[in-house]
Amino acid sequence: MPIHEKSLIRSEDLITHEELVLDGVDVSGHWSTFIENRAVTDYNEAMEDEISALPGGEFIHRCWQCGSCTNACTVNAINPDFNPRFWIYLIRTGMEEELLRDKDIIWQCVSCNKCTYACPRDVNPEGVMKATAHWLELKGHTEKKPSMIFDEEFTEQIVTTGKIEDGRVLRRFFAKTGQPLFQEWLVALVRSLVFRLPIGLLTKMGLATLFHPRTRGWSRSRAAMEEYIAERETENRKALGLESKS
Amino acid sequence: MSGKYQRVAYYPGCALEGTGHAYNRSTKAVGKKLGLDLVELKNWNCCGAMEVKNIDPKLQTYLSARNLSIAKDMGFETVMAPCNGCYHNLKKAEYDLKHDSESIEVNDRLATKAGHTKYQSGDVETIHALDWIKHSIGEEGLKQHVKNSLKGLKVANYYGCMYTRPRHIFPEKDQGPGSESTSKPHFMDDLLAAAGAENVEYPLKTACCGGAHTLSDSETSTRLVLNLLETAEACGADVIATECPTCHSGLEMHQKRAETVFGRKTKVNILYFTQLLGLALGLSQRKVGIHENLSDSRDLLFEKRIG
Numbered sequence: 001m002p003i004h005e006k007s008l009i010r011s012e013d014l015i016t017h018e019e020l021v022l023d024g025v026d027v028s029g030h031w032s033t034f035i036e037n038r039a040v041t042d043y044n045e046a047m048e049d050e051i052s053a054l055p056g057g058e059f060i061h062r063c064w065q066c067g068s069c070t071n072a073c074t075v076n077a078i079n080p081d082f083n084p085r086f087w088i089y090l091i092r093t094g095m096e097e098e099l100l101r102d103k104d105i106i107w108q109c110v111s112c113n114k115c116t117y118a119c120p121r122d123v124n125p126e127g128v129m130k131a132t133a134h135w136l137e138l139k140g141h142t143e144k145k146p147s148m149i150f151d152e153e154f155t156e157q158i159v160t161t162g163k164i165e166d167g168r169v170l171r172r173f174f175a176k177t178g179q180p181l182f183q184e185w186l187v188a189l190v191r192s193l194v195f196r197l198p199i200g201l202l203t204k205m206g207l208a209t210l211f212h213p214r215t216r217g218w219s220r221s222r223a224a225m226e227e228y229i230a231e232r233e234t235e236n237r238k239a240l241g242l243e244s245k246s
Numbered sequence: 247m248s249g250k251y252q253r254v255a256y257y258p259g260c261a262l263e264g265t266g267h268a269y270n271r272s273t274k275a276v277g278k279k280l281g282l283d284l285v286e287l288k289n290w291n292c293c294g295a296m297e298v299k300n301i302d303p304k305l306q307t308y309l310s311a312r313n314l315s316i317a318k319d320m321g322f323e324t325v326m327a328p329c330n331g332c333y334h335n336l337k338k339a340e341y342d343l344k345h346d347s348e349s350i351e352v353n354d355r356l357a358t359k360a361g362h363t364k365y366q367s368g369d370v371e372t373i374h375a376l377d378w379i380k381h382s383i384g385e386e387g388l389k390q391h392v393k394n395s396l397k398g399l400k401v402a403n404y405y406g407c408m409y410t411r412p413r414h415i416f417p418e419k420d421q422g423p424g425s426e427s428t429s430k431p432h433f434m435d436d437l438l439a440a441a442g443a444e445n446v447e448y449p450l451k452t453a454c455c456g457g458a459h460t461l462s463d464s465e466t467s468t469r470l471v472l473n474l475l476e477t478a479e480a481c482g483a484d485v486i487a488t489e490c491p492t493c494h495s496g497l498e499m500h501q502k503r504a505e506t507v508f509g510r511k512t513k514v515n516i517l518y519f520t521q522l523l524g525l526a527l528g529l530s531q532r533k534v535g536i537h538e539n540l541s542d543s544r545d546l547l548f549e550k551r552i553g
Contacts, residue, residue: 055303074454078469108463110470111296112454113411117428124412130300146462147300154297158309162291164260173461185506189499189540213263215291221312224359225305228352232302 013037043094046241051091051135053239055232056127063088069115069125075108082108084115084125087132099132100141107133107145138240149176159225162215251373251382253283255322257313259332260292266329266491268535272520273328273375275534279527280383280391287316287325293335296458296492303342304352310339311353311365318369328375328520330490334408334415336372341415343367374409375520376433376489377426385440393528395442399550401522402448402483402514403434404474406493410452428452434489434519441526446481450474457492460499468508471500475512484546487519494518498540515543525553 017032051057063085070076070085082105090099106129115125136142150173157164174180215221234244262270277284290313294306314336317325327333342349344367357364373381379388410416410428419426426433431452435445455474456467474497478486488494497516504510517539524534531553536543547553 055299074456074470075466078466108459108466110454110456110463110466111458112407114407114454116412117410127303134300147459150459150462151297151300154295155301155305158292158294158298164264164292164295166261166264170461177462185499185503188506189502213260216289218291221291221356221360221362224356225308227359228305228308228356229302 040095042097044096045094047094047096048092050240051131054131054134054236056124057131059123060088060091060128062121063123064121065089066120068118068120072114072118074110074112074114081105084129088128103136103142106136107147138242146177159222161212162218163213165212168212251324251378254378255317255320255325256284256286257290257325257327257332259327259329261329261491265495268538269328269491269518269520271535272518272524275529276520276524276527279529282382287313288320290316293332295331304349306335307339307342307349308353308356310335311343312362314339314370315363315365318365319363322370324371324373326373326375326378330406330408331492333372333374337415340367340372379437380433385436388437388440392441392526394526394552396522396526396552397442399443399552400446400482400484401438401443402446402478402481402486403438403451404486404488404493405431405434405451406490407452407454409489434487438487438519438522441523446483448478448481450477455493455496457496460496464503467496468500468503471497472504472510475501475514478514479512483514485515485517487517487522489519495540501541515546516541517543
């Protein structure tokens, strides 16, 4: 049974008796410190296969734990708990409980691809982060994270119209995540811009919010993509052993 | 002047019709001034930006490939995309359609169902606005066109993530002298230096601005942007020159947010490299869309007597 040192050093795993005498020897206080959990028994052996079945996770099996990804990581530099190398290790060894401790930060990967650039084994750690975040959500471990809400809103607009209109994305994203549109910093920004813009351009921008830009003759592309998305969704759920949605 | 990129298909993308309009305006104005021809793709669609790939990467490949097929239908061999996101996605589609049989199968299936030309890898080359000017005009050519040198302007050149990473989708980069470097890109430095600017040594050329989560994780984005801005100031830069509408508006928005929410004020200005080039070529501030930027650079340009 392997011993996973990472889980040994957490304070909740340490037991220290304030008063303890064993065979007449006083081992009170730190003399009696020992680690409670030494072995892991609840492996999720399906986890690596499931995550590698999701888009982006395909090459997780190549990882040999050099840590180049974490070393290069943009988010790790501002939050040391964000550790792609460690998460890949946990996924590959099936340590689900350990992975779940970090379930609420994995979605924060900014897709800068520094990890993918640095990786000597072409694991595509950026893709693994996305697949893992997706897995956590599909399995019901986390609620839908802001980035996923944004991605879905964005994709829906493109699939429907062929184009994106940034004002509309902004409004609908704030509405869906329950944030006020009139945030102090955003208001300050728009105000400084509006005072400098010529009337003609303002009118044009106003009209763009009324008449959304769209690609002409898009309906067949839309149908083809909607069909593909539904197909993929069914496949992904099946790979994770989940019931089909419809 | 090399004739290769003299006349290319132009893919502006969604951002350049919205928040990045100044980039669109200045790119076209610079092209016109330099005698280069841009022909906009007819009825293009969004490339999928940074979001669609998180739903499914092959969907993004299809979206980008549809644009490449339009360029092919219009008889072009080259498409120029100034937006790093568009440029990256078109390059990614080109790579996937060359190396990944599943991507080819999905793209062919979707294109057939949608009833348009199937794109095959190798049909069209995707270039960035930097490649376009660098390879058609070059530094020497540019020097001859400069009317209003950027002398005295200290610039931090900021390339962002998607112009160089991941390396495998840019087979033409890292090919020795004359080619672009993915670890230390220099095309923007070269062009702005030719326009008279003084480039500062900026270590965060390819650092991330958190653009993918500008709205969904503002805290992270503000921290990343603030680091970019404060480092640029520490390097002595007056201006950060950008080449991506996502970086550009992210920098502008989070500069304001850092000031409003955290009280961290930075005064470095943010301009598209095409705006700086345009001003150097003698175009007016209005022509390069200085008024369309979210941040206000007029005081700096006045002080430096540019434009």
